Amino acid sequence: MIDLAIPDKTHDEERQGEALMLEPVVGKNNGRKLYIESYGCAMNFSDSEIVASILQDSGFETTKDFNNADVVFINTCSIRENAEVRVRNRLKEFKAAKTSNPGMIVGVLGCMAERLKSKFLEEEKLVDVVVGPDAYRDLPNLIDTVDGGQKAVNVLLSREETYADINPVRLNTNGINAFVSIMRGCDNMCSFCVVPFTRGRERSREPLSIVKECTDLFNAGYREVTLLGQNVDSYKYKAESPEPEVLNQDVKTTTFANLLEMVAQISPELRVRFSTSHPKDILDDVLYTIAKYDNICNYIHLPVQSGNSRVLELMNRTYDREWYMERVDAIRRIIPDCAISTDIITGFCTETEEEHQETLSMMDYVQYDFAYMFMYSERPGTLAAKRYADDIPEEVKARRLKEVIAKQQHYSHVNTQREVGKVQRVLIEGFSKKSDKDYAGRSDKNAMVIFPVDERYKPGQYANVLVERCTTATLIGHIVD
Ligand code: 5AD
Ligand code: SF4
Numbered sequence: 001m002i003d004l005a006i007p008d009k010t011h012d013e014e015r016q017g018e019a020l021m022l023e024p025v026v027g028k029n030n031g032r033k034l035y036i037e038s039y040g041c042a043m044n045f046s047d048s049e050i051v052a053s054i055l056q057d058s059g060f061e062t063t064k065d066f067n068n069a070d071v072v073f074i075n076t077c078s079i080r081e082n083a084e085v086r087v088r089n090r091l092k093e094f095k096a097a098k099t100s101n102p103g104m105i106v107g108v109l110g111c112m113a114e115r116l117k118s119k120f121l122e123e124e125k126l127v128d129v130v131v132g133p134d135a136y137r138d139l140p141n142l143i144d145t146v147d148g149g150q151k152a153v154n155v156l157l158s159r160e161e162t163y164a165d166i167n168p169v170r171l172n173t174n175g176i177n178a179f180v181s182i183m184r185g186c187d188n189m190c191s192f193c194v195v196p197f198t199r200g201r202e203r204s205r206e207p208l209s210i211v212k213e214c215t216d217l218f219n220a221g222y223r224e225v226t227l228l229g230q231n232v233d234s235y236k237y238k239a240e241s242p243e244p245e246v247l248n249q250d251v252k253t254t255t256f257a258n259l260l261e262m263v264a265q266i267s268p269e270l271r272v273r274f275s276t277s278h279p280k281d282i283l284d285d286v287l288y289t290i291a292k293y294d295n296i297c298n299y300i301h302l303p304v305q306s307g308n309s310r311v312l313e314l315m316n317r318t319y320d321r322e323w324y325m326e327r328v329d330a331i332r333r334i335i336p337d338c339a340i341s342t343d344i345i346t347g348f349c350t351e352t353e354e355e356h357q358e359t360l361s362m363m364d365y366v367q368y369d370f371a372y373m374f375m376y377s378e379r380p381g382t383l384a385a386k387r388y389a390d391d392i393p394e395e396v397k398a399r400r401l402k403e404v405i406a407k408q409q410h411y412s413h414v415n416t417q418r419e420v421g422k423v424q425r426v427l428i429e430g431f432s433k434k435s436d437k438d439y440a441g442r443s444d445k446n447a448m449v450i451f452p453v454d455e456r457y458k459p460g461q462y463a464n465v466l467v468e469r470c471t472t473a474t475l476i477g478h479i480v481d
Helices: 042-057 081-100 113-123 136-147 207-219 256-264 284-292 309-314 321-334 353-366 383-387 394-419
Strands: 033-038 071-076 105-110 129-131 152-154 177-181 224-228 236-238 253-255 271-275 299-301 339-346 370-375 423-431 438-442 448-452 462-470 474-479
Touching: 033 042, 042 071, 042 105, 042 136, 042 177, 042 224, 071 081, 081 105, 105 113, 105 136, 113 129, 129 136, 136 152, 177 207, 207 224, 207 256, 224 256, 253 256, 256 271, 256 284, 284 321, 309 321, 321 353, 339 353, 339 394, 353 394, 370 394, 394 462, 394 474, 423 448, 438 462, 448 462
Parallel strands: 033 071, 071 105, 105 129, 129 152, 177 224, 224 271, 299 339, 339 370, 448 474
Antiparallel strands: 236 253, 423 438, 423 462, 438 448, 462 474
């Protein structure tokens, strides 16, 4: 989700659609134009880059104006109801555009595909093609089917597909930060979550293809990669025939800690981030690896969801309050200066006022640097939808959310203030949004840092910045040598 690697763009479906551009492969141009718009999490934006690559190989070029397009794709998110509502409204606009351009093919990709395929195709006749997240290789055939006058669907989920061999086309890129998908799907079955149903079983991508992609990015000038998965700590790849000298290890299995180390070793100038960690799976080996390498950023996204053990059990998170606190203690012990962010859901089924207070007290305990906060929204087909009544009134969910947001604003400010007076190593990403007299970049702990342009430094380089003051979310300073 994708001015890249900023916290609200790594794990949040609120991101609006963005048109993505690609150039055709020379000599293969089929004269047709593609428009892709993406919603949802970083994984979805990363998937759009895979789709772009597949269609570039069949000769498509892109347009930023869907009215000019021959093929219009919308890569969808299902995680909360409002995400689906936005996609639906957008599809109605595309349908309207089709009346003046009847040859236009409109397709739905991603998480909404499986559940809403018949609704979109047959009942509402909004689209011509529906493709699930594991079926993108089939897109050229599906487009042919539609060209032949039929509707086309492929929503099969796979146990193997990782698109390991596909070199994603970097879309809307600043040439500095990139997302690299390391695994797909999720086996966790958190009771509120639709992801295991929309994206299928968890599978890990072959590690050398990940290292190669990151090395190629580094050689092309990129300086930060964010390794993406629904639960990166459970990354596990069993090699059929191990290549110990390449993997730099004598075991057949590559863990997430091994993979982090392999990517960190590409170059000390390549920053490594990752998202998302699961509290039950983040073990000390990962923390020691982060501590060992300066270029693995001291920033962990560790969604707590609730601070109460009974609610966590109903959510099927498989850890309790004490376990989570112990993991936070371990982070503080092993990586003394580490930013932690979280996801929080308010008003989950049967949550009492006292249980909500425990979420607030967890926030006092951890003092999160950043949080994504949501009211519970029941999703069809999930365990919670089947087992529990969505019984907390909307106004109570909203009031609890307000309290959680107010507390987070307080701690965001406390945490940024702690950085004032310190020197930060900042990767310069470009000019600040407000002025081209200022550069903007991120600190190791993922804080946004703004400072006056110094001609000796260019985007893509690191600068040491002394922080003089801050707002709630931004550090402001100047370069020091
Ligand atoms: N309702 C509200 N929030 C949800 N999330 C996932 N499913 C739901 C839901 N049904 C939130 C969780 C998750 C983040 C990506 O979205 O906090 O970590
Ligand atoms: Fe959903 Fe839980 Fe998997 Fe995250 S870990 S994608 S919340 S099921």
